Amino acid sequence: MQATDAVEPRPRGRINDWLRGRLRNIAPFATLLFLVVFFCFSSPSFATLDNLGNILTQISVTGIIAVGLTFVILCAEIDLSVASIANTTGVVLAFFTLQDASTNIANKPLPALAAIVLSLAACGALGLVNAFGITRIGIPSFIMTLAMLQIGNGITALLVRGQIAYNVPPFVAALGNGSLGPVPWIVICAALTLLVGHLVLTYTRFGRYVYMVGGNREAAEYSGVNVKRIVGAVMVISAVCSGIAGMLGVAHLGSGQQNEFDNYLLDSISAVVVGGTSLFGGQGSIGNTIVGLFVLGVLNNGLDHISIDSFLKVLIRGLILLAALIINVYAQRLRSTQAAPAGA
């Protein structure tokens, strides 16, 4: 049609349209702003430089996991095994490190470098198993990674047998606990991972493919993109990010044991989704994830600064996640209707 060929939005509606189109970016940011202002007024101890450091440190491990998860969710897949793989990798690292005599673990001490390489190989291998199950066998990622969650927990259990390992190679320990000047190394590691993730997603061909596969998988396939390879790759990326988070996490927390990462599964998924990355794939970014991380970090930290029932905290987090999900789905619908041709 001649008439609808040039779909010019009316000037009056343009700003409105622009805002609606960016709801998924604006809403998380507004939430963050609101939380910061709220806690600043509620608690004098919240708005301090020290506390900013606390928040940054608290979200670092989640942040590293969330980078890989952002890739996965952008591809319209899910990875429920992130925390489990983090735990396994951290424990594998401890398993190959010399432990104190008091630690009752049949560990196999290796040189630090070998232990780190083996740990990375372990998480990479688990990611490959995920990738294989999803792309070659055709198991939905939700179920495949649920199985992997169990497998990872099983490997962890066999390695530590209910004990606790305390030692990791000094290099990892330094990254997990040390600081560069006033800035903890773990924050730097998280920032670097987020930065690399952002660069890959925004500026590389692979990143573009991730968005396109998530945006319309069939169309990507009909454009000659090797969809299975992309999906497989994001599963491996997610597992490796989780592995790195697991190694640093064990160092940061000071011990490696069963189930110590369990909370990170929900936290990392929440961070990605609260940040506004679409659950349907194709829309979102590391930038969204960073905002999501801060929303969760500020919320968790701020609730500690005001006296509040610690059991209520869990409920509040649940409600925030629900609100984010509603906005997420609503934003998707807005985008879809905006992109539809008017009339015809």
Next chain:
Amino acid sequence: MTTLSPPNVLEMSGIGKTFGGVMALRDVDFALRAGEIHGLVGENGAGKSTLMKIIAGVHTEHDGTLRVNGRDVAFRSAADALAAGIGMVHQELSVVPDLTVAENVFLGVQPTTKLGIVDWPLMFREAHEQLARLGIEVNVRATMGSLPLGIQQLIELGRVLFSGAEIIILDEPTSALSPPEIKRLFEILRRLRETGKSIIFISHFLDDVLAICDTITVFRNGRKIATEPAAEIDKRWIIERMIGRGHDDLEESYTGERLLTARPDGPLLLESDALSKLGAFNAVSLGVHAGEVLGIYGFMGSGQLEFARALFGKIVPDGGTIRVAGKTLRARNTAAAKRAGIALVPENRRSMLFALEPVFKNISISILERLSALFLHPAAERRVAQEHVAELHIRPPRVEVPLGTLSGGNQQKVALAKWLAYLPKVLVLCEPTRGMDVGAKDDVVKIVRRLRDAGLAIIVVSTEPETVLALADRIVVMKKGRIVREFSAEAVSKDRLLGAA
């Protein structure tokens, strides 16, 4: 003869509709008589669908007035329209494939026993009787998805009728039907006409419109151009009013008579040797030369679309071999087929385009390997996209707008532009002109000719004889998964193609 014409069941006057500042309909008057089959024709976006959506209560805000059976109405929803006796059968059927025929007929209004449980025996009996009254003999216990599309469509028509519709809107009802199925549909429509139902028949197939309709209304650019009794006009008359100008080239392409001339022998670029896929196609052998357009024609479900997908690695065949420029291709995915030089445009543009992404990303995705080793070069992507957008006259000519905001015909052109940028050796086009208006079809014909002359081997797969006749230098006809006939260097017409299929 002084005619005492039957009363108007539907009267619309001064209908206007604006989308985001763009007039989709201006000042349209439309009347439908009782017991009339009224054809609606026009290019894509001429306003037919918009008008129908107003009648069916989908678009609720518009200018002008609507009168049903002489009473002013203002529909607030599709349910309002249905309550007023207006039902619509959409081109994409809204059936539930996994449920039985009877359940589909009574979707949402299943008869129940006193206990509130679905009364299955009653439902099966009623469904069977009602469909039989329409002349549709079908096992009502069969699942909907197991039936041919033509039957599914009739059943949906049945459902709309049973819900009490007196005015039935049919959107492109014949596009997916084989000639016998069309014949059967027309018989049923005539029977409905005799019982006083009024039918609005929207179609691009002018032959079908002329065959069944009593009255025909032509739309162009959101305006009603003419309404005439079908008996007094012909296809040429309609086409002239649809496109607003005499157009000799078009007529040559679409009257359905064509002399195929052998093209100069280029090297054999694509060979398919006894390619088979169980349940889809069987031992299909053919070759396509550089600088040649091969048309593959067959009714829906003849295996031609699956064969095309197998060439592109979307379906992995059970047996046989594919060779591209003499080299055997073992493509297990589309990426490998593309690397070997095969490209495919599927029949449904939604399955190859990214509605939320800007136009340039939709075009550049096929050539990212070429444009970037590791890092993207968006400026180069935009430049390439801009070239093709200009070349194909894509409107609006801006590569930053989300693809989804383009009209259907322009989206189809973007799908082509994607592969024009890549420039494969072999290009497979599935239904390249489906749902396109006459002008856009003409553009596609020109593009395909130019690509052919540039030395590509092109395969055009279609269920529309007009499409292969307009585009192909050589035509093979597929039937039930096999090639049954080849036409080359001879005169061929729609009748001969239909006869072979």
